[in-house]
Amino acid sequence: MSALQIMFDALSLGSLYALGALGIALIFGVMRLVNFAHGDVIAFCVFALLWPSVDAIAIVFAGNLPWFLLIPFVLVMGAGLSVLCEFVVFRRFRNTNPATMMIASFALGFVIRYFLLMLFSSRPKSISLLPELSQPVTVLGARIPLLQLITILVTVGVLVGLTVFLRRTRFGLEMRAAAENFTMARMLGVRANRVIMVAFALSGALAGAIALILGSQTGTANIVMGANVMLMAFIATVIGGMGSLAGAVLAGFLLGASATLLQALLPPEARAFRDAFVYGAVILVLIFRPQGILSARGMKERV
Amino acid sequence: MKKLMTMLAATTCLAGPALADDERIVVGFATAQTGFMQGYDKPAEDAAMIRIKEINEAGGLLGKQIEVVTADTKTDMAEGAKAGLSVVDQGADLVVVSCDYDFGAPAALAAESLGVISFFICAESVKAGIQGVGPNSFSASVLAAVQGATMAEWSYKQKNARTYYRLLDTWTEYNKGICDGFDWMLPQLPEAKLVGEDTFLNEDASIAAQISRIKALPEEPDAIMLCSMMPGFVSAVKQIRAAGINSMLLNGSGADGSYWMSAVPDLSNFFVPAQGSVFGDDPNPDVNAFVKKYEETTGAPPATQYTFPGYVMIDVWAKAVERAGTTETAAVVAELEKMNAEPTLFGPRTxxxxxxxxNKAEYRIIGTENGKPAVVDSWTISEPIPLEALMK
Structure with a gap:
């Protein structure tokens, strides 16, 4: 297999994990909360395209919209659900300790998942989402499905957009201030609720983006479909440095790259255990650099 | 005082055991009425109920009407054990358990410990039976290995496939069973060559690396044996076709049905084995009549071929009970073990x-062209798969 082909495969899987990690890191940055409901928000966004039914066949309703309406619809659904979670659940836990908030997010994730279970049953349903993206295109001699190329481009675009937003706009400044020192930021006039709500909305929109990619790539709507990405995203956030957005993205790419490389290079007998090697590498990173690859300012333990 | 005690002792003899009630014949369904296994158990149960109704309308079994009791396993293994005990308590002479070895075993083991015969309604692992439960346990379906072997032999002999690629989804025993059967058959096909193999996880969002490996082969393989099941196999098929790989795609019965085909529009060159066709075009008109009857009873045609084993199960059990003249476990098991190529609506059972x-069965080959599945052939493997190959 050509190195270029492997590189594209690694980049596209890494982009998916990086988007997930961004969603987690955004909320962690402002609230010190690891949002374990993120995976279920992803699943919700895909099911938002279907009409509730427990049949084996999916009844596609919003999924039939043309792409320029479909994509904003999913992003808005994701942002909307996320903001709703903020209003209903996380706002009550604003001043509790992080462990309590984490448990609350777990519970919220369960509620969302079982709500979907009630409406759709646990049988995975097949959907055809953005089928035009399944065509292969040839880039620099490597054959890559259009969807993967778009994933990479979207991730780069999102990163650039977020960086501009955080560094150049007032709101971004407020978010960064809140992430560094929430209490001081409030004292200096930053509207806490607004900042947090925007963080949730962005995180929810990112979940929507992941839902579109996963739905289009796998052709399946499954109530546990966000769990795998959520786990990888969480790990990426941790090894990238809790609170560092750049670290989360970098770690996401590294995780995707190592999973792809191992799949491509391991001998056949060992390939089934590829994930064991990936997580082994994660453990090594945490042993030698517990604060993460790129730690945010203020997160290092000061004796 | 002594007289009172003697009288009391005498009356206790009148209280017989609650279990063996010779006046009733009871089938107990210790299956999933809720949770994800319900999607697989319920259709087979509905088919079983059709057969039970047919027998009752024809006069019943051993002159008695068959009664049905149920207990929900809730797709949970601990609840499964309770469900098994519950149906036996309600007088079940036959305990029907879930369509998967792991989820059905707790109830089956409960039945086994109480000496009651159990039937896995459609489990396809070799463990669903003597090997994983005990001497009174049976499965109503066909081993996964037979599916892999059937596809290998059929594609070789009928489609002249010579180069094969093996792609295994390591998630369940069912998937590994399909590939075990494929592995056993392939060396017996003289010119067949395995040009490569790979594994993936059912939940992998992307199998790009696996696809790149197939693309890197000097020539596209004639056939790709995909040992996978819902939902991962849909994703795999979609990505394989999206990458421009047009090889014949062979699967197990887990891919039967058209309910998932909206994910891969205009799919072609895709083949699965099925015990009968759910599309109304089976060469056996009785199968088509059954599909119609199922549609009338439940409101929709069977989604997959996994409804058929439910019907076969009641059919063979009832025949064994008739021949034994009793529902007593040992006698019924003995009659079942005498069955050699016993004709059923969906093929011979042994x-x-x-x-x-x-370990051998007659399969219909369902081929899909342009998104339309239809029966293209029938195939039975040339010899049954030996136990050693199954127990790998």
């Missing part, structure tokens, strides 16, 4: 004292 499952 049970032996060593194997309470099918």
């Amino acid at each position: 049970f032996t004292p060593e194997l309470h499952h099918q």
